[in-house]
Amino acid sequence: MGDEATHHLLLYPEESIRPVAERSERVYIVDDTGARYLDASGGGGVVTIGHGVLSVAEAIGAAARRLPYVHRSQFDTPQSLELARLLNDRFPGPPQHARVTFTSGGSEATELAIAIVRRYWVSRGEPSRKTILGRWHGYHGATAGTLTLSGNRAPRQSYIPTDTPLAAECYCYRCPFDAAYPVCELACAKDIDETLARVGPDTVAAFICEPIVGATSGAVPPPTYLRQVRDICDRHGVLFIADETLTGGGRTGQYFAVQHWDVVPDVILLGSGLASGYAPLGAVLVSERVWKDTKGPDDGFAPGFTHQAHPPSVAAGLAVQRYIETHDLVLRARRQGEHLHERLARLERIARVGDIRGQGLLQTIELVADKSARTPIRRKARFVERIVDKLKRNGLLVQAIRGTIDGTDGEHLMLAPPFVITELEINYLVDALDEALRSTSM
Secondary structure (H helix, E strand, C coil), rough: CCHHHHCCCCCCCCCCCCCEEEEEEEEEEEEEECCCECCCCHHHHCCCCCCHHHHHHHHHHHHHCCCCCCCCCCCCCHHHHHHHHHHHHCCCCCCCCCCEEEEHHHHHHHHHHHHHHHHHHEEEEEECCCCCEEEEECCCCHHHHHHHCCCCCCHHHHHCCCCEEEECCHHHHHHCCCCCCCCCHHHHHHHHHHHHHCCCCHHHHEEECCCCCCCCCCCCCCHHHHHHHHHHHHHHCCCCEEECCCCCCCCCCCCCHHHHCCCCCEEEEEEEHCCCCCCCCCEECCCCCHHHHHCCCCCCCCCCCCCCCHHHHHHHHHHHHHHHHHCCCCHHHHHHHHHHHHHHHHHCCCCCEEEEEECCCEEEEEEEEEECCCECCHHHHHHHHHHHHHHHCCEEEEEEECCCCCCCCCCCEEEECCCCHHHHHHHHHHHHHHHHHHCCCC
């Protein structure tokens, strides 16, 4: 397992020693003892095409040998041009010429989007539009700037000015208005309207949300929610940013999650699955309307980062997207996701399972102390950690999320396996979850 003193150089004090991963293959990770783990979380929703795809590794190696680095202000590369064309063709709605800018991941993509939409309004003579409005329970990155848009209460208490405005979350299982769809009349969407009116729509540059929330809740919106959000943004002249860092690239059974509801954003963020974890890569897709209306004194459309459009990383992203197309993996994610959701339904009979929600191969199991009252599990119980430890000992990796409700209490499990997972492997992971949830006491 490696030298313990060396391990502690890599860990926060409260964490325990982790196994040392040595290699991976398809949906499995193998540690230095030879133990195999079924990666049912896809490394936090990152791995899409599976581990160990040779064509991707070869594309990275070829790029590194031929052109390891150029600065994005000086050159494009064949891979960046081709991947940009592919992503432009994927942009939802009628065909258009979207602009694509590559980053090193989702947090950078969010930061870049903030700069782009602010510059958009400056170029239109409305420099007062600086605020990016997010939602409670949203997550958009780990930088200081992106945390201001995110609605996880624990980080906000530690890092963020408390006067940063946020709209209500869209979280049906724990509706902030204590209502149920459709009787609620989408009070959560109306709250966006009211929040914009309260802070002043002429000060807001854009509204940002995850179409399907990722790690903080896994919440899936009601059928008409995102269309109403689009209408609200249009009515106030506010841009709509869809953060598809976790959902983009096919995980939900559509290439972009917004396509489930026929919604066209102004800006789309990509991360996690764009290169399936083979290299750090994200992207910002800017609609034609926005970039054409953005003019400035300099030639650059937005600020850049040192490793933006890094050739081996972009080569990885292109190889991954080709692999997804060749093997029809978006359709596979939809079908395997339906099988996973159907199999998970049996867990609803377990006392500690409050809600199961998701789309495609992004599924969430919210754990509760009392099912009828939907009482959240208290942090001190460490229930989800014990579940995850038990699963890991049995060779199954799932992602534990703590602080679901208020940053401290509330727990859920996130499942986001690679698209190449088989039905037999899905059956195994659900059986393992069933056993662990039934056998672990509060």
